[in-house]
Amino acid sequence: MSTTTTFSGEVKARLGVDAKEIIGRYPHSRSALLPLLHLVQAEEGYVSAAGIAFCAEQLGLTKAEVTAVATFYTMYKRRPAGDYHVGVCTNTLCAIMGGDEIFESLKEHLEVGNNEATEDGKVSLEHVECNAACDFAPVVMVNWEFFDNQTPESAKELVDDLRLGNDVRPTRGPDNLCTFKQASRLLAGFADDHATEGPQAAGPSLVGLELARERGWAAPDPDDIPPAPVLDEGEGGAK
Amino acid sequence: MTTDAQPATTLTPVLSRNWDRPDSFTLAAYREAGGYEALRTALTMEPDRLVDMVKSSGLRGRGGAGFPTGMKWSFLPADNPKPRYLVVNADESEPGTCKDIPLMMADPHVLLEGIVISAYAIRSSQAFIYVRGEVLHVIRRLKHAVAEAYEAGLLGRDILGSGFDLDVVVHAGAGAYICGEETALLDSLEGYRGQPRLKPPFPAVSGLYASPTVVNNVESIASVPSIVANGVEWFTAMGTEKSAGFGFFSLSGHVARPGQYEAPLGVTLRELLDMAGGIRAGHELKFWTPGGSSTPILTHEHLDTPLDFESIGSAGSMLGTRALQIFDDTTCVVHAVGRWIAFYAHESCGKCTPCREGNFWMVQVLDRLERGEGTEDELDKLLDICDNLLGRAFCALGDGAASPVMSSIEHFRQEYIDHVEQGGCPFDHRRSTVWGAES
Numbered sequence: 001m002s003t004t005t006t007f008s009g010e011v012k013a014r015l016g017v018d019a020k021e022i023i024g025r026y027p028h029s030r031s032a033l034l035p036l037l038h039l040v041q042a043e044e045g046y047v048s049a050a051g052i053a054f055c056a057e058q059l060g061l062t063k064a065e066v067t068a069v070a071t072f073y074t075m076y077k078r079r080p081a082g083d084y085h086v087g088v089c090t091n092t093l094c095a096i097m098g099g100d101e102i103f104e105s106l107k108e109h110l111e112v113g114n115n116e117a118t119e120d121g122k123v124s125l126e127h128v129e130c131n132a133a134c135d136f137a138p139v140v141m142v143n144w145e146f147f148d149n150q151t152p153e154s155a156k157e158l159v160d161d162l163r164l165g166n167d168v169r170p171t172r173g174p175d176n177l178c179t180f181k182q183a184s185r186l187l188a189g190f191a192d193d194h195a196t197e198g199p200q201a202a203g204p205s206l207v208g209l210e211l212a213r214e215r216g217w218a219a220p221d222p223d224d225i226p227p228a229p230v231l232d233e234g235e236g237g238a239k
Numbered sequence: 240m241t242t243d244a245q246p247a248t249t250l251t252p253v254l255s256r257n258w259d260r261p262d263s264f265t266l267a268a269y270r271e272a273g274g275y276e277a278l279r280t281a282l283t284m285e286p287d288r289l290v291d292m293v294k295s296s297g298l299r300g301r302g303g304a305g306f307p308t309g310m311k312w313s314f315l316p317a318d319n320p321k322p323r324y325l326v327v328n329a330d331e332s333e334p335g336t337c338k339d340i341p342l343m344m345a346d347p348h349v350l351l352e353g354i355v356i357s358a359y360a361i362r363s364s365q366a367f368i369y370v371r372g373e374v375l376h377v378i379r380r381l382k383h384a385v386a387e388a389y390e391a392g393l394l395g396r397d398i399l400g401s402g403f404d405l406d407v408v409v410h411a412g413a414g415a416y417i418c419g420e421e422t423a424l425l426d427s428l429e430g431y432r433g434q435p436r437l438k439p440p441f442p443a444v445s446g447l448y449a450s451p452t453v454v455n456n457v458e459s460i461a462s463v464p465s466i467v468a469n470g471v472e473w474f475t476a477m478g479t480e481k482s483a484g485f486g487f488f489s490l491s492g493h494v495a496r497p498g499q500y501e502a503p504l505g506v507t508l509r510e511l512l513d514m515a516g517g518i519r520a521g522h523e524l525k526f527w528t529p530g531g532s533s534t535p536i537l538t539h540e541h542l543d544t545p546l547d548f549e550s551i552g553s554a555g556s557m558l559g560t561r562a563l564q565i566f567d568d569t570t571c572v573v574h575a576v577g578r579w580i581a582f583y584a585h586e587s588c589g590k591c592t593p594c595r596e597g598n599f600w601m602v603q604v605l606d607r608l609e610r611g612e613g614t615e616d617e618l619d620k621l622l623d624i625c626d627n628l629l630g631r632a633f634c635a636l637g638d639g640a641a642s643p644v645m646s647s648i649e650h651f652r653q654e655y656i657d658h659v660e661q662g663g664c665p666f667d668h669r670r671s672t673v674w675g676a677e678s
Contacts, residue, residue, distance in 0.1 A: 025408050027322075027365065028448055030430035034413050038372070059430075072432040072588075074414035075372050087373075091334045092532065092578040093491055093564050098672035129416060129582055130334040131373055134491035134564065135498045138673065144375040151674055172344065173376040186379065187372050187411045195383035198376060200263040204498030205341040208488075209258055211500075211514055212250040219251035219485065220476045222469035 005049040012054065015039060019058045022189055029059050033069055035188045037076055042184035046077040074128075075187075081180045082117040082124035084162045087141040088155070090127040097137040098151065103127050105152040110159060122163045124180075135204035136171070143183040145170035148203070173198050248506040250514070251477055251485045253465050254458070255501050258345045264380050266387040269348035275393060277464035281356040282401040289360035289467070296466045296474045297483030302328055302419075302456025303336075303530060303559045304635075305482075305548045312361050312453055314443035321450035323363040326428065327354060329370035329381075329457050330412055330419040333531035334582060335562030338487035338499060339457040343370070343377045347384035353460035355393065355405055356467060361453055364404045369424050372411040381409045416586035420634045421454040423588065434588045435634035458487065478504035482547035482558075492527075492565035493519045493671075505550075508563065509542040522567035526650065530559015532579045533639030535646035556646070571666040572651040573658055576643045577605040583640035594637035597628040601644060608655055611663035618648055618655055 007015065018039055023032040036058060040051030047070050049063075056066045070076045077085075088103040089095075106125055110118055117124035133139045136148030140155055147158060148171040161168050168177055174194035178186070186192055212218065262268045269275070281289055294309025315323060327350070331339040343350060350368075358366050370378055385407050388394040396404050410428060417423045418433040425447050427433035446452025462484065466474050478484045482504040488511055491497045495516025502511070508527065518524050526536045529546060535556040537544070544554050551558045566575065584598035601624055607613040625641040632638070648655065657665055669675035 028429065031410075031428060033430035034427065035411065037413065038411065069430065069432055072415065073412070076413055090578065091582050092575045093335060095578050096566065096570055096575060096668075096671045097492065098674065100668065101672060128373070129585065130332060130336075132331045132337045132340040132371075134335050134337045134562070135489060136337075137491060137497075141373065144373050146374075146376070149673075170376070174379070183375055186375060187413075189382075189409070189411070191379065191382045191386070195376075195379035196265070200261055201258045201341055201345040204496070205255075205345065206258055207496045207498035207515070208250055208500035208502075209252050209255050212252050213259075215249065217249040217251070219253050219256075220473060222473045225470065225472045225476055227470070228472050 006053050007043075007050045011043065015043065015054060016058070018188070018190070019054075023058065025189065030061070033059060033061070033066065034073070037066075037070055037073075038184045039188035041076060042181045042188060045080040045181055077115075079115070080117065080121070083122050083179045084142050084177065085124045085126070085144075085180045086159060086162075087126055087128035087131070087144075089129070089131055089137070089139045089141075091130040093134050094130070094137045094139055099138040102138055102140065102150055102152050102155045106155055106159060109156050118163065120163065123159050142168070142170070143177055143180050144187075145173035145177060147171055170198070172202050248502060248510050250500060250502050252501045253485055254342060254346070254349055254461055254487070255499060258341075263345050264347055264384065266348060266384070266391060269346065269352075273468070274348055274464075275352055277468040278352050278355050278393070279399060281359060281467050282399060282403060286360045286362055289356065292471060293360070293463060293466060295471045297478075297481070298459065298462055298466065298474065299482065299548065300456055301458035301462065301486055301560070303333060303533075303557075305558060308455060308459050311443065311455070312357075314441065315361055315451045315453065316444055319444070319451050321448075322365065323361055324447045324450060324452040325354065325358045325361060325363045325366040326424065326447060326452055326454045327366065327368045327457060327460055328419060328421060328424055328454055329368050330424060331457070332371055332416040332419050333533060333560055333562060334579065335489070335491060335528055335531040335564040336560040337489050337491065337562070338560070340374055340377055341499060342457060342461060342487075344380050347380050348388070349464060350381075350457055350461045351384055351388050351393070351407070353463040354407060355398065356463050357453070357455070357460055358405050359403050363453070364406065366405060366407045367428060367447075368407065368409050369418070369428055370409060370411055371418075372413050378409065378411055385409055415588075416582075417588045417634075417636055420636065423634065424454065425452065432588070434590045437633060479545065479547045479549070481549050486561055488546065488561045488563060490515050490563045490565060493522060493567040493570070494565050495519055504558075505545040505547045507543050507545055511546075511563065512542075512565075518565065518567050522569060525566050525568050525570055526572065526647075527566060528559075528562060528564045529556050531562040532564075532582065533557075533635065533642050534559045535642045536650065537646075538650055556642075567671075569666065569670040571609075571664055571668065571671075572647050572654050573605065573609045574664065574666070574668065576647045577602070577609050579643045580605055580640060583636060587636060591632035591634075591637065593628045593631040594640070597624045597637065598640050600624055601640070605644075608658055609664055611658050611661060613659055615656055615659055618652065622648060
């Protein structure tokens with residue numbers, strides 16, 4: 001954990017270049033605050049006092065104003081996250097489908113509580129709210145990449161692999177996981193090269209389309225639709 | 240059972256129709272399937288004609304509230320000199336809702352084309368996509384699509400030689416369900432804690448940076464290109480009179496084949512369950528949500544209620560985001576509701592006393608009830624808290640919390656009493672899990 005309350009000159013200079021780019025995206029500079037907090041989290045693995053001071057300085061805000069924002073959002077961590085931050089959804093649907101059991105077994109297996117990291121700093125764990133993958137329940141996220149359809153066994157294997165440094169591939173994501181810090185940098189708005197990796201869609205996302213193909217179902221053919229009676233110049237765009 | 244007069248509803252893949260090609264998220268694949276032709280058409284039209292077109296289509300917001308999209312656009316004041324902004328709400332976080340995330344992952348360009356057309360229609364040159372931060376690969380795909388679009392002259396200056404300029408910024412959130420509420424989203428986008436604003440003034444008049452702003456859901460905007468390409472009559476040929484068009488019906492929970500089923504509005508749960516392979520073997524439907532946790536729960540009584548705004552409204556619930564969470568007989572209603580209220584308590588921004596204190600209080604009551612340490616009087620206490628919460632806060636988060644509590648007590652009062660009388664939960668929670676069904 002950082003014991004200083006400001007970044008070194010080198011860090012400030014380097015992040016200052018990034019900050020300038022981020023701030024330049026918005027008509028009003030304060031809009032850059034959320035991305036800047038992701039940026040400082042990318043530097044240290046959490047949002048520290050130094051990170052807060054940096055954001056305040058960049059945007060002409062007080063540290064209190066920045067702290068108010070940093071403490072509102074759940075993705076900004078107050079203690080260092082592990083290299084791999086594991087989120088288990090325990091909102092109702094995932095919980096019922098097995099998320100509760102997965103979370104309990106991971107707490108026991110890793111010997112950590114909610115929002116805590118393992119001694120080796122490799123893995124941190126928290127229970128998360130609905131991550132918009134309910135058709136893939138129970139869902140686990142690692143550094144905000146999808147690990148769909150988990151079981152207690154697969155989840156334990158997953159965290160073991162993470163701690164051992166074995167290759168781990170998200171179910172709907174890039175070929176490899178990036179670290180928590182690298183993920184935060186992406187969230188700050190700096191793209192990486194991995195967008196084209198991974199499936200376009202998988203499993204449950206495709207069941208409706210597959211059924212429609214099988215049954216020959218489709219939306220109406222626009223050519224089959226009689227045009228409305230023309231009341232004025234017409235609406236354009238049809239066909 | 241469908242009546243003789245009404246043929247069974249079939250699926251209408253429009254937004255999902257290219258999802259089965261591995262490169263569907265690329266500009267090349269999108270163009271091959273006819274993408275950005277609607278934009279060419281739109282750019283030859285007067286912006287106001289486009290607004291009229293979307294109005295006539297009857298497209299209603301697909302983010303839960305169902306407000307007519309074209310009408311929202313028409314509220315922008317003609318005489319306001321401030322710049323106009325288009326903000327896409329990609330903060331999908333309503334429990335059970337899982338349609339926008341796969342859409343943006345599989346086909347971000349349909350959203351982008353919708354953004355360009357919509358921005359042109361409302362005369363905006365700056366659009367933001369506020370996407371929740373917890374979906375890293377979706378953010379990658381969005382940024383990649385935006386980069387491709389700029390490179391191809393579909394974004395930036397003088398788009399397709401039309402003289403229309405548009406910049407798009409992909410902005411990641413940082414974890415807050417409340418930021419899916421449009422005014423809280425705007426506060427968050429401005430760099431503040433995401434707390435809702437009082438309406439009026441509405442965003443159309445005073446939104447982002449106190450300027451005229453349109454905030455629309457991903458699926459709403461993504462539906463615009465097909466309306467422009469295929470016409471108003473095509474869109475209204477699907478759905479019902481007041482709930483036109485198609486939408487994603489997201490099935491999750493105890494069904495054989497959960498997933499995304501794109502269908503005309505008005506399809507029934509019975510029809511969707513039939514398509515999805517029914518409730519898992521050996522079990523029966525117990526309760527379900529039509530539109531996410533914030534919509535009152537329904538039961539087998541409502542299997543044939545058309546899933547459109549009016550019919551579900553008349554049934555005492557809300558269509559919401561068509562997030563159909565399906566729970567069978569192995570599910571403890573008290574536990575399910577307890578988890579939902581823990582969610583609302585967690586996500587409450589804290590601004591309004593009834594929501595902040597009410598949810599905090601209900602979590603404790605529900606916890607006691609689930610553990611068998613409550614009394615039957617506490618059911619009345621829950622309803623009393625809900626009465627002080629529903630309609631008493633700045634935004635619908637508080638209302639959303641009241642929904643599962645009130646509707647579960649209405650439909651499953653005895654189950655709460657069973658917990659009281661039996662000193663604990665009579666259900667084996669393992670049996671509701673994916674692996675525990677047979678135990």
